[in-house]
Amino acid sequence: MLIVIFIIAGLYVVLDFRDHNFKRAVDACLAGSQKLSKSKITDLEEAKKFCEEQIKKEK
Numbered sequence: 001m002l003i004v005i006f007i008i009a010g011l012y013v014v015l016d017f018r019d020h021n022f023k024r025a026v027d028a029c030l031a032g033s034q035k036l037s038k039s040k041i042t043d044l045e046e047a048k049k050f051c052e053e054q055i056k057k058e059k
Contacts, residue, residue: 026051
């Protein structure tokens, strides 16, 4: 019974933090693209969509 409880708790933690890690990766991508770009990105929504697509491709 205790093993089942630990498995359920582990799955909850993994699934809960998956979205958090994705958001951190997108934020890092945005920060890096602004630093590397010679002309600063003016449309952050477009840059965010681009970063999300690139991160999803790599998974």
